[in-house]
Amino acid sequence: MKVVNRIITEDEADLRLDRWFRRHYPHLTQGALQKLCRKGQVRVDGARVQTNTRLLPGQSVRVPPMPDVSRPAPLPDPDPMLAREIEKMVIYQDEHLLVLDKPSGLATQGGPGITKHIDMMLDGLRKEGAERPRLVHRIDRDTSGILLIARTPGVAAKLAAAFRSRDVEKTYWAVVVGRPTPGSGIIDQPLVKVGAGGAALVVPASRDEEDASSAKSEYETLDAAGRKFSWLALSPLTGRTHQLRVHCESLGTPILGDPRYGGKAAHPEGFTDRLHLHARQLDIPHPAGGRLKVTAPLPAHMRDTFRSLGFVAGGTPQPERIKGKGPK
Template structure:
C-alpha cells in the first residue's frame, strides 16, 4: 500500500494549542477542503485521541489527530497561490520603524494614517502585505489579529506565532482586550462622561463601506467617551473606549450624537472640518492597547500621535499631560438597553410578588 493510501497521524504542536480542528487543516493540510473535513467527521473517519471529532472541536497540545488517506485532487481544482514578491530594503525599513513593542509572541506597531491594514479594491499597499518585514528571528510569518481603519493611526497588534494569534483572537472576541482612542471632535458634548449605546448595521446601497444606526436590524454597539479638554465650544479632545468592535463604530457613534470626529468627512460631511490651519486628515488615534499576554502577564503599549494630530493639539492649546492619567475601564461592561429592560422587568416582577405576599399576610 502506498503512503497516499495510508491513514495519517499528527501530534498537535504547542503553536496549535486551542485552535479549531478545521483551522488546523487550513494551516497544515491546505489541500483538504472544509467539505472533506466535514464528511470525514460525519462518517467517523476523523478522530482526535481515538474519539470522533467535529470541525469545530478545539485542539489541545499533545493530542493525536487521525486523518484518513488523502483523496485525489482533480487538476482543474488545484489553486496555485501566487508568490509574494520580495520586499525592498525601503519597505522593510518602513515597517520596522513602526515597531513600538516586540517580544517572542507579539509586535505592536504605531500605524500611520493613510496606510490600510489589509488589501482590498484599489488597495495595493497595506500592513498585511508587508508583514514579511517583521519575521526577524522567527520562521513563521506574523499574523494580523485586529485592524484599524485606513485613516486611523495608532497601536496595531501583530501576533508572531499561530499560538499567539489564537490567544489574542480569543481575547478580542471575548472583549477582554482594552483599547483607548484619542479623538478631536466637533463641538463639546454636554455630558462629559457618557455611554453611547446605538446598534449599527451596514448602510444599504453603499456596498458595505458605510455603517449607520439601525434600531431594528443593527448589532449591539457600545462606546464610552470622556471629554479630556475643550477648546472653547468649537472642538473637544475626547478619550474613547469601545466595548464592542463594529466597523467604523467610534466614527458613527460620535457623529450620531452630533459630534463627528474632526476630518471624518465620510460621517460628518462638511461639518467635520475646522478652519485656522487645522489639518483635514482624520483625528482618530489608537492611543493605547492592553491585553493578556499568551506567555503570562499583560501587554500594554502606548502609541505617540502622528504629526498632523500633534500639530492640531498644539494649535488648539491642548495639554497632552492631561490625557494618560485616565485609567482603562476595568469595571464590568455597562449593560445594554435590552439588558436594562430585562432587569427592570425582573425587578418589577419581584416587587409585585412581594406586594401579593404582603396583601395575603394582611388578609390572614
C-alpha cells in the same frame, strides 16, 4: 501512506480544527475535511469532532492517510523598501507578537482601489525560516495607532480569543468638533451598514431594525477648548465597523477631519483635513502569560492640533509587560 497521530502544541492552542488542517495540510479542501469528520476518520483524543472544534495543547489528532503533494513554494523575499517602512512602525516586539504604530492613510488590508496595505508588508517582519506574521485585528485606513500582529497561527488564535472574550482593553483618543453633554458616559446606539463596497456607510439604527447590530462605546472628555472642540478618550465595548466615528457623530460631536461622517461640521477652517482618531493604547493578555500594555505616540497632525487648541497630552509611556500566570 498510513494513519498518524499528531499532538497539539502550546502554540496551536485554541486553533479551530479546520484551520489546523489548513496549516499542516493546505491541499485538503474544507469539503474533504468535513467528509472525513462525518465518517469519523478524523478524531481528537479518539472522539468524533466537527471542523469548528477548538484544539487544546496535548490533544492527539488522528490524521487518516493523505495523498502525496508537492512541497509548497518557498515564501518570497520581502520587498526591501516595504520591509524598511514597516520595521519603522514597530513599537514593541518579542518572540510571540509585534505591535505597530500604523500611520493614518495606510490601509490594514487590501480592497477595491487599495494598492498598498499593512497585510502585504508583513513579509518584512518575518524572521528567517519562520512563518509569515499575521494580523490579529484591523483599524480603519484613516485611523492611526496601535495594530497587533502575531508571529504564529497559534499566537493569533490566542489573541483572537482574547478579543472575542472582551479581555482586551482598547483606548482611542479623538479630537471632536463641539463638546459632548454629558461629558462622559456610554453610548448605546445600534448600528446598521447601508450600501456595499467602498461606498457603504454605517448609520444609527433602531433596536428592532432588521440587520441592526448592538454597539456600545465608552467616552470621557479629557479637555475642551470652550464649546468648539473637545479631546475625548474612547473605548469601544463592541467591535463594529466605524463604530467610534458614527457614535461620536450621534453625540453631535463628529470627529475632526472625518472624510466620511459628520459632514461639513467635521471640517472647520484652520485645521488639517485628516481624521483625528488615534488608537492610543492596548492592554492585552500576553499569550505567554501576564498582560502587555502598549501606548502609541500621537501622529504629527494631531500633535499640531493639540498645540493649537492648548491640549497637553504628556509623554508616551514605554511598553509594559506584567508577567503572571499563563492564560487559562
